[in-house]
Amino acid sequence: MVDLFFTFLKIGLFTFGGGYAMIPLIENACVTKKEWITHEEMMEITVIAESTPGPIAINCATYVGLKKKGIRGAVAATLGVVLPSFLIILLISFFLDRFLEIKWVASAFKGIKIAVGILIIDAAVRMIVKMKKNVLPVIVLAVAFVAMMLINVFALRVSTIVLMLSAAFAGLSVYLIKRRKEKEVSK
């Protein structure tokens, strides 16, 4: 338990760049060093983390903790991975506003805003590269992009949740139609 907590505390403290950056570290700590889970289990949790909502690091920590020590282990690992960033950000939040009133800091952040835009686009590009290029995903990608652009530009009150649910529904419909056709053929 204590070991779980401190291992994930260390992972939480030393990974910059969010969840995806954590996966290799978690693998190194939990599979190679501590042998808490197997490589196959690690692959499985990566798939689960990608298919479920929420921060990927949380998904992984919860899973490893659960495998090792049940619910209490899951809580210990999750708390461990969250605690460092919680404390650091809490500290920053107390003085960021005053910090931004300094002229050169404000200028720096004007430049940084553009870098953030590039990082966000890059995240999307990496997802698109990994994507299977079938007809349906490509159409969904294009429709989602155009819809989101329109929502942003005209400040429409349409939630991205609606877009995501529609996409999932489209996928399920296509799957069900295909399956029915296959059944008819086999009859």
Added chain:
Amino acid sequence: MILLELLLGFLEIGCFSFGGAYGAIPLIREVVLSYGWIEEEKLSYMIAVSESTPGPIMVNMATYIGSTKAGVPGALIATFAVILPAFLIVVLLTLLLKNLVKKPAVQSMMGPLKACVAGVILATGAYMILMNCVGSFVKASVDVAAILLAVALAAVYYGSRKILKKGMSPILLICLAGIAGVLIYGWQ
């Protein structure tokens, strides 16, 4: 009241944020702006701070917004809310529904869902850069320096991948952009 809003808002984010932190950014932006918690400007500063500090980006954003709106209790509640859905879903899936994720019907939804998330992220990033370079639809203001900076940063970021095997880190890009910002927009 603000605590309840934080709880509900971040539960919503925690429940629907597929595709890791960047996948959550469009939704965080939407929720944060609709509640009027912080301005659009601040949000992109916050993304940079979250990227440059350790830990999950989504958790960092929740902690920051919670703290600025309602102090330490706000930070605790927002962070708790953003984590809870992920925690419960993994516990449920591992203990009860082991093979649910692998079912073809579930997998058939994942492809389009991920494609949708990618499209939404792409549009969000593109819109953020557009806003900084040519202003919004309502208030156009062309900023030539910002356009040049965007092109230069993109060239450096993608160029570094051609030269170095792993490319430059996002933090280095943020630092370079910060220095460029000071040089362009002045320090006094």
